[in-house]
Amino acid sequence: MRTINKYRFFSIFQYDQEEEFLNEMSRKGYELVDISFIKYKFKETKDKDYVYKLDYIGNLKEDELEEYKQLFADNGWEYLLTLYEYAYFRKKSMVKEVDIFSDRESKLNMLHNILIKRALLMIPFIVLMIYINIFYDTETSSSFFEAIKAFITSVGSIYVLTFIFLAYNYFRIKNKIDKGLI
């Protein structure tokens, strides 16, 4: 069977769009084989009825992961892989509505976990950047310090833009959950 590669980038708060992408590929007759960073490898298949779902699992210990995978397997979900603390599952289903979560609380809980464990890691750096810019803005600073400041500021700008991008997607997903769209 033919394999193809697709290149896509999804941030931590775009798992709904990533699922949609995988489901779309499935409908076109391609099943997910592997992912490495932004490269999604697919294989041609006759089975077009898979629903793909992502779950944020954080750092599960090995025995916890085994229990976790077993529970999903018992419920008919095939475990595919884990990448950047997201577990990928799929299930054969004629209806699109099957889900790995069955209530609003657990959907919000996953979103909350990503926020706490991933997105907030950015905050210390942003604080450091602001601190350096505001409190060390004097004529006495050395050229070495100026160079560090310039570096931190430029890296910091990228961070701030990323942060805004993530915040936007966080509220986009939260809104979808609140409106019962996912």
Place this chain on the structure above:
Amino acid sequence: MEKNIERIYIPMTETAFYILYSLQEPMHGYNIVQLVLKMTAGQIDIAPGTMYGTLSKMEKDGLIELVKKEDKRKIYKITDLGKKLLEIEIKRIERLYKNSRGEIYENY
């Protein structure tokens, strides 16, 4: 401490109620799913992500405890604290039920 737990869990989500209710007998996650499907004529189908998250949280909060492991499946059962919360929740549901039928609830 227990008062805080009560504030977190009461009123319970339907998922939490059925899981805690089921664990009056020791069983693992998928047993619970099947039992609840049977009890509710298929109306409540607890998905695995929801099940795993709720079991972990309940274990952490001391409502349920690990009894043993069977292969890779963990068997849980309710604790005394869990029983207490379940009882409070059942009383609450009884009140709701009585009131929904237009009756006055009397607390004995």
